[in-house]
Amino acid sequence: MYTEKVMEHFRNPRNMGDIPNADGVGTVGNPVCGDLMTIYIKVNDNRIEDIKFKTFGCGAAIATSSMITELARGKTLEEALKISRGDVADSLGGLPPIKMHCSNLAADGLHAAIQDYLKKKEAKK
Amino acid sequence: MTRRVYMDHSAGMPVDPRVLEAMMPYFNQKFGNPSSLHSWGNEARKAMEDARAKIVALVGAKKSEEMFFTSGGTESNNLAIKGVAYRHKDRGNHIVTTVIEHMSVMNPCKALLKEGFDVTYVPVDKYGVVDLPSLEKALTDKTILVSVMYANGEIGTIQQIREIGNLVHHRGALLHVDAVAAAGQVPINVEDENIDLMSISSNDMYGPRGVGALYVKTGTRIQPIIQGGGQERGLRSGTENIPAVVGIGKAAELTKAEMKTEGERLSRLRNKLIKGVLESIPSSFLNGHPTQRLPNNANVRFSYIEGESLILSLDMLGVACSSGSACTSKTLEPSHVLLAIGLKHEEAHGSLLFTLGRQNTEEDVDYVVKALPDIVKRLRAISPLTPKELLS
Numbered sequence: 001m002y003t004e005k006v007m008e009h010f011r012n013p014r015n016m017g018d019i020p021n022a023d024g025v026g027t028v029g030n031p032v033c034g035d036l037m038t039i040y041i042k043v044n045d046n047r048i049e050d051i052k053f054k055t056f057g058c059g060a061a062i063a064t065s066s067m068i069t070e071l072a073r074g075k076t077l078e079e080a081l082k083i084s085r086g087d088v089a090d091s092l093g094g095l096p097p098i099k100m101h102c103s104n105l106a107a108d109g110l111h112a113a114i115q116d117y118l119k120k121k122e123a124k125k
Numbered sequence: 126m127t128r129r130v131y132m133d134h135s136a137g138m139p140v141d142p143r144v145l146e147a148m149m150p151y152f153n154q155k156f157g158n159p160s161s162l163h164s165w166g167n168e169a170r171k172a173m174e175d176a177r178a179k180i181v182a183l184v185g186a187k188k189s190e191e192m193f194f195t196s197g198g199t200e201s202n203n204l205a206i207k208g209v210a211y212r213h214k215d216r217g218n219h220i221v222t223t224v225i226e227h228m229s230v231m232n233p234c235k236a237l238l239k240e241g242f243d244v245t246y247v248p249v250d251k252y253g254v255v256d257l258p259s260l261e262k263a264l265t266d267k268t269i270l271v272s273v274m275y276a277n278g279e280i281g282t283i284q285q286i287r288e289i290g291n292l293v294h295h296r297g298a299l300l301h302v303d304a305v306a307a308a309g310q311v312p313i314n315v316e317d318e319n320i321d322l323m324s325i326s327s328n329d330m331y332g333p334r335g336v337g338a339l340y341v342k343t344g345t346r347i348q349p350i351i352q353g354g355g356q357e358r359g360l361r362s363g364t365e366n367i368p369a370v371v372g373i374g375k376a377a378e379l380t381k382a383e384m385k386t387e388g389e390r391l392s393r394l395r396n397k398l399i400k401g402v403l404e405s406i407p408s409s410f411l412n413g414h415p416t417q418r419l420p421n422n423a424n425v426r427f428s429y430i431e432g433e434s435l436i437l438s439l440d441m442l443g444v445a446c447s448s449g450s451a452c453t454s455k456t457l458e459p460s461h462v463l464l465a466i467g468l469k470h471e472e473a474h475g476s477l478l479f480t481l482g483r484q485n486t487e488e489d490v491d492y493v494v495k496a497l498p499d500i501v502k503r504l505r506a507i508s509p510l511t512p513k514e515l516l517s
Binding site for chain 1: 429430431433434437441450459469470471474506507508509510
């Protein structure tokens with residue numbers, strides 16, 4: 001059902017965990033639906049210096065979370081905001097159609113974390 | 126090479142080699158049509174009636190004329206429900222069923238609802254046992270049919286069919302029992318248990334797929350759904366699938382002969398599996414009834430994680446099982462059975478269903494009990510829902 005790339009990320013998720021003093025935190029999904037993910041980012045000089053995730057969900061949810069951390073790390077915030085759900089799925093060699101909507105939340109999680117960072121930054125001014 | 130442990134027998138069973146052997150001649154040697162008058166036809170007809178007698182014996186029916194071959198459990202359930210509804214609609218338009226039935230009962234009832242029938246869904250308790258007072262209250266003068274499963278294939282809970290039959294007959298309605306998950310696993314006697322119609326599947330007792338049977342008690346009138354050449358005394362037309370019919374017959378014979386010893390063996394393995402898992406994994410729970418359950422069914426749930434990732438992780442270690450999680454269903458809805466016993470969505474998502482079978486051994490159970498704690502631990506470490514004290 002899943003590509004080898006999805007399974008590889010499911011078996012060995014990259015950047016799993018949390019960042020205690022994260023600059024931005026984004027949580028998307030809902031345990032009721034079966035998928036919940038939290039993305040933590042550390043921002044330095046407008047770049048995502050560190051990124052980690054925690055995810056409750058299916059294989060696709062865990063693999064997309066892992067993939068987004070690889071895609072976003074080192075990117076500027078503007079570049080990171082451009083990463084789409086489709087980019088995440090493509091980088092994993094595709095997802096089963098039924099999983100495209102429900103479990104492909106990682107891009108949303110990343111964007112939420114960036115918005116959280118921008119909001120906190122705004123509040124500090 | 127990793128060990129391979131198949132514990133997903135509710136999803137599909139291997140055909141018993143003895144069943145396969147019995148079927149083989151009927152593909153290309155004894156290939157006659159039972160409706161034919163010549164010796165080829167006679168040979169096929171005899172094989173078919175032998176098979177019918179074996180299923181009749183399995184469920185304690187009185188006569189061979191009470192058993193009809195179908196294409197499987199789904200067709201049997203459709204035929205029973207729609208067949209009774211259409212035949213008896215001048216007597217009443219009310220059907221009673223339960224909230225934990227299989228989709229092949231749920232969806233025909235839903236279809237009948239659209240055609241003007243009324244359907245009442247009786248609730249179950251936290252173990253999945255049908256609430257008898259609610260069932261009794263649901264019955265009206267308009268009730269023509271009550272459909273209750275013998276045992277639930279997902280949580281394993283076995284119903285009090287005899288008592289249900291008493292209530293149903295007291296109000297003059299018919300009782301249909303979906304015994305797809307139960308037939309061959311636990312002793313059933315249609316006479317003693319007040320059953321008017323009962324669905325049986327072949328693959329759920331190590332027979333081939335694509336064949337099943339419907340028991341229809343003498344005197345119970347029912348309208349056919351599939352019309353044609355009048356086979357199965359007009360109730361189910363279509364040239365009989367003799368190899369498959371021979372297969373379900375052989376499967377019924379074997380399962381009857383071995384039910385007691387195999388049931389005890391499976392119960393022992395099941396109890397060991399449940400105990401081993403619950404004792405080694407914190408925040409894990411049993412779904413379904415602790416004792417009134419199918420001998421091969423172990424349904425457990427783990428807080429804070431999701432079933433599909435559990436299945437994938439077990440599959441990497443060669444273990445096959447199922448889950449009630451939405452993420453493993455075609456509809457993206459968690460199992461209606463798990464919700465009906467009062468589980469929250471997130472609890473249903475974390476459920477795993479192990480269904481044991483003839484090939485499973487004590488070593489298989491040990492292997493799963495040993496593998497599961499690390500898998501749960503790893504997924505809990507990834508999950509944002511896991512409380513800190515569980516992570517150490």
